[in-house]
Amino acid sequence: MNVVYYLPGWAGHLSTGLGQALMTRGFDVTGRETRGEFKDLSFTDQVETVKEDLLNSFWTEDSRVIANSFGAYLFLHAQASLEPYPGKVLLLSPIVGGFADEETGRFFSPPQEHRLLKLAEAGQFPVPKNCEVHTGSEDWQSHPDAVTKFFGLLGVDAVVAEGRGHSLGEDYVGKVLIAFAASADSH
Numbered sequence: 001m002n003v004v005y006y007l008p009g010w011a012g013h014l015s016t017g018l019g020q021a022l023m024t025r026g027f028d029v030t031g032r033e034t035r036g037e038f039k040d041l042s043f044t045d046q047v048e049t050v051k052e053d054l055l056n057s058f059w060t061e062d063s064r065v066i067a068n069s070f071g072a073y074l075f076l077h078a079q080a081s082l083e084p085y086p087g088k089v090l091l092l093s094p095i096v097g098g099f100a101d102e103e104t105g106r107f108f109s110p111p112q113e114h115r116l117l118k119l120a121e122a123g124q125f126p127v128p129k130n131c132e133v134h135t136g137s138e139d140w141q142s143h144p145d146a147v148t149k150f151f152g153l154l155g156v157d158a159v160v161a162e163g164r165g166h167s168l169g170e171d172y173v174g175k176v177l178i179a180f181a182a183s184a185d186s187h
Contacts, residue, residue: 006022007031007050009069047078050077063088064090065087068093072095072142076094083126084129088130091132093136093141099143099146101143108140123153127155133157134172134176
């Protein structure tokens with residue numbers, strides 16, 4: 001079964017970028033584009049839609065989820081109110097909350113920005129059974145300090161790709177996808 005539930009970054013498409021890379025590796029890609037009608041939903045309704053998709057069609061040990069950036073934020077919020085996800089999860093440059101960089105003046109404040117960390121700190125976040133996380137050392141949105149702190153609280157190692165930004169790059173992600181495809185084939 002090479003079907004992947006994919007949640008791209010904000011305003012992302014299923015058939016371009018990472019989605020296209022998945023298709024060229026033989027995956028059947030389905031999911032939610034974070035644009036159009038879906039983008040017009042409230043954040044709560046977006047999370048509920050992802051939750052329903054997971055429960056209705058992707059809730060087995062053989063299921064695969066790949067989420068990038070804001071798509072990972074949606075997945076994590078959906079996961080927060082479910083049992084631990086039984087399949088394999090790959091999160092690339094995951095947003096885990098808000099971030100402000102005083103040095104550059106950049107800031108990012110997603111909806112419910114403190115919820116995930118509060119759940120993790122309280123030991124109440126349901127950790128997916130098989131979760132792989134990658135972020136760049138130079139990523140200011142998926143800041144490596146925030147990502148390693150959040151996932152560290154969950155007991156999940158987050159790989160920090162040295163010298164990489166929010167876009168981890170085709171060469172890096174390609175290697176991650178090869179390993180992901182191999183692990184999917186072994187089921």
